[in-house]
Amino acid sequence: MSTQHILLDGLPVSFTDGQTIMQAAMAADIFIPHLCHHPEFKPQGSCKLCTVKANGRYVSACTMPARDGMEVENNSPDLNDKRRTMLQMLFVEGNHFCPSCEKSGRCMLQALAYELEMLTPHFPQFYPDRAVDASHPEVLLDFNRCILCELCVRASRDVDGKNVFALSGRGISKHLIVNAESGRLADTDFSLADKAAHVCPVGVILRKRRGFAVPIGSRRYDVQPIGMQVERLARRTTTEEV
Template sequence: MSDDSSMLLDGLPVAFADGQTIMEAAMAAGIFIPHLCHHPDFKPQGSCKLCTVKANGRYVSACTLPAKDGMEVENNSPDLNDKRRTMLQMLFVEGNHFCPSCEKSGNCMLQALAYELEMLSPHFPEFYPDRPVDASHPEVLLEFNRCILCELCVRASRDVDGKNIFALSGRGITKHLIVNAESGRLADTDFSLADQAAHVCPVGVILEKRHGFAVPIGSRRYDVEPIGMQVERPATAGTPGTRDEQA
């Protein structure tokens, strides 16, 4: 592929390198495509489907489809944003998301995307699943009620940390996040705050104890600037900035 390969994204020419996905090309150009499960450090997975775009008239996942020269991609349209709102509404009712009382409020990608896409209500009946909290670890609290099954912690622990601390169990509506220990408790693993898996959760599942309100609500990442204006490499363990600033 030549160096001048480009696609049209909402009518704008966007150059891309050989092998880049639509998502990677858009982010490199500073264009926001809504997403939850995408992370630049991991192979694309296409779990959340929020990055669904129209490429040459077909619905596709922007994080998995390679960009092609001359491709015409539709991203920011009423039709696509309506579908994304519906997916967000389903994510909110499938878990227990109570934003006003959540430590991650203002740093939560799910909440930020709801604001970005003007989601005014959950719309569907709440499921209220019974998911016990794991407070066994001395440094970290696991609030399973907020899990959206993005698998970022699973991939980080497996592919980066080499520990396989987390996994998904069950199928369909019973699918849920588990800890890979005989007891099922995080304290019975070698999980550490130094792990990348400790800092990739886009919502409020993996929480550092005694740190929740170090940055006051109103001054947090998505309080300061909407998520659609923050097209950048997500902060991870070992990068500058406070943990409350990380996505």
């Protein structure tokens, strides 16, 4: 069978049957901004950061199958401007205080803001009133930072088989919950060994007694910006935190 290619920002990128634009790009070490994509999970296109133009149409790169001869636009001023707007909305819809966050330097939301040169949140802050759950002996949940990517929901359901997390509500009231009558993580069978404990791209699921262990300057995205870590993003493992 002849090799199939898409044209990604003018560069020929090969792919195999069944691969999405995102998968083809990552295999070629080409970065497409994303938050909800994970190589081990079925894509669902919830964050829209990976929006590209395929043959002139806006599509989600993580869900759109690659097709031979498809012309894809990814790194353009128009698309990056739209991505910055989406990032700005994510920042103001939660309580993201990067200097004091334990995930600072290892947070994909923060790293993408740097990558796309987001200099201001632009929109008025919502300052939602969200609780912190410190009931579990090993894990702290800070719901203030949730971006509704559903990675923990999918990991707990599809990999761990526990259904510890879920989303509740609609629209602006939509939020992450713990599937326990009490709503407390301590009243579930959640464990640090779970896949769900290691997939959060921001700072919601935090291991206790490990905060700020890596000094500034040595953190993941201090060492190398997210756009240069395509290979690492393409091979996430259960033991490696995002």
